[in-house]
Amino acid sequence: MKLTVSRLYKYRDTLIRFRQIGMVRVFSDDLAEDMNTSATQVRKDFSLFGISGNKKGGYQIHRLIIQLDRLLGKDKTHFVIIVGAGNLGKALMNYGGFEEEGFKVVAVFDNDPRKISRKGKIPVLPVQGLERFIKARELDLGIIAVPYFAAQEVAGRMTAAGIKGILNFAPVSLKVPGDCFVSNINVQLELETVSYFAKIMKENKKHSQQKKAL
Amino acid sequence: MKLTVSRLYKYRDTLIRFRQIGMVRVFSDDLAEDMNTSATQVRKDFSLFGISGNKKGGYQIHRLIIQLDRLLGKDKTHFVIIVGAGNLGKALMNYGGFEEEGFKVVAVFDNDPRKISRKGKIPVLPVQGLERFIKARELDLGIIAVPYFAAQEVAGRMTAAGIKGILNFAPVSLKVPGDCFVSNINVQLELETVSYFAKIMKENKKHSQQKKAL
DNA sequence: TAGATTGTTAATCGATTAACAATC
DNA sequence: TAGATTGTTAATCGATTAACAATC
Incomplete structure (x- = not known):
């Protein structure tokens, strides 16, 4: 499906x-x-x-x-929050493609007080207020862009507050209730997988050349 | 597999x-x-x-x-090039995680002369020199971080020069020879898929509540 | 020994592909 | 009409899961 x-x-x-x-x-x-x-x-x-x-x-x-x-559901705007305002979180926040495709990032959350800012187009808020914010706006979608050791906690808080879909960039397997859908993006892992199969491709070539030589 | x-x-x-x-x-x-x-x-x-x-x-x-x-293959360093020095390309170039995990980005390529720079830790070179560079260093791995309309051309040039594995961030399906492995990352698409299933989750909930009410 | 754990074979499940009737 | 294309049913393929013998 x-x-x-x-x-x-x-x-x-x-x-x-x-x-x-x-x-x-x-x-x-x-x-x-x-x-x-x-x-x-x-x-x-x-x-x-x-x-x-x-x-x-x-x-x-x-x-x-x-x-x-x-x-x-491309006939509606979908509201999203991002948790984590590090390199990745910021890149996602500034990525114009979402808006074009009907997603609106309404807020970013972080636990580092130095990252908080209500001035920008998209506010960066203290993660303490996460649940309240999600409930008040009845949000469904969250993006996790925090380090791996913080990801499960964030996921738990998101789902407890009513989030039904998570896009997870942290390299861990999240445990969530059955009424929440998770999709994972793990750039590191994808590159590793590519490198594995690239090696195989090279070896196959060598073998077929060896065969030719016989 | x-x-x-x-x-x-x-x-x-x-x-x-x-x-x-x-x-x-x-x-x-x-x-x-x-x-x-x-x-x-x-x-x-x-x-x-x-x-x-x-x-x-x-x-x-x-x-x-x-x-x-x-x-x-985690016992060796793998050399990688990135094509495209836009937001994504730069983010990948500055992402420390690769090096930690045994990948070394040896160069980034772009067709915009203003982006060229040989000064940084990782040089940004004119895309004209792509094939030459790949062949000279016998590289296997490439990351595509260019707009969708340029991706197929880049893929063609990469594979012609000997690249055996591509991590593709462009939202198109690349046509490559059988001896090259491609893996795709499409953030937009993942978010869309999550939003689709989040909606389903909500609807299911409504239904089960309706059932309860009977 | 009895219980727990591995490694493998067989069964199941889900997704893709092939075949083909319906019909524009 | 004949040929091309859809929509669906049946077959195949690949991946996951269940069952269980081997054994530490």
Whole structure:
């Protein structure tokens, strides 16, 4: 399910690019090609979410985007808080891409008094007020950008206050209640994984060269 | 396979934390609990990579770390280049975590002459010299931190010059030869996915409350 | 020894892919 | 109409989990 949903967001992305260059309709095959997947996968994903096209004429891009927008909640603004105003937290706070895509960072929290500031476009507040803030605004989404040893505590406080979705940048596996969804981004780990498979690729090459030499 | 490998890196992480607090041996169960997985999964992963413990006494942490280090290439320094010196590229360049974990960013490339600088600890070079640099140093690993419309071109040049593993931050699906491994990080997409499931979580709650009310 | 733990084989689960009927 | 494309059902694949024999 998670994979299907994230593909739906990607289809939407692709469709918006297609629309920008003047396209009006697409076939499942066009989407598949752009996204390195199969036409069957595309149709399967759509069918799972009740999206249908025309037996011959494919899908109307504009209409499809509207359907996906509603399905994926892209027709609303989503409010987010970030906990942690270190390098990463600040980078995320200043990243313009969120706003463009319908996310509004309403506040950042930190436990370092020197980082607190109510002046900027996005306030940086003391983490003590976290729960109160979340409850008062009925927020659902939180981003964790604190060191690994603080992440579980932050997650616990977030969920206790009603957060239902967490994007976690700390390299630990968070324990959260069943009514909260967590997604992890671990840059370090991704780079490690890439380096592992890069090594494999090199070794394979060597082997096939050895084979050739025989 | 990818999933297993990335779990191995996580086991290593956990083991290092365990060792720091003075632990000497672990059972598959301890690792599983810390990582939110099952003991069977842990043993299966190990067995897949020929790692074995003691029928009764579990695994020796120190020895296990050494084995994982060799298996995962953590016993060597890996050299990396970054293409794109925008916000993200700069953040990655200044991120200390890589060096700690055995990755050394040897250069950053950009096509904006104003960003070029050979003075800093890590030089920022004109992207024209990319292929030459990769070939001269026989580099395997590249990070793509350029806008989406430039990513495919960069990937093509990287792979043509011999790069075997790419960590891609651009929100597009890269087409690369079969002897190059790509891993994608798409912060925007992850946040979208989280927001989708957060909504589901809220709706489920509403439903169960409705049920209760009956 | 009895109990606990590993390592592996078999079963299950979920996701992707193949096949194909429906139809524009 | 014939050919192309969708939507769905069945088959396959890969990963996780359950079961359990081996053994410390």
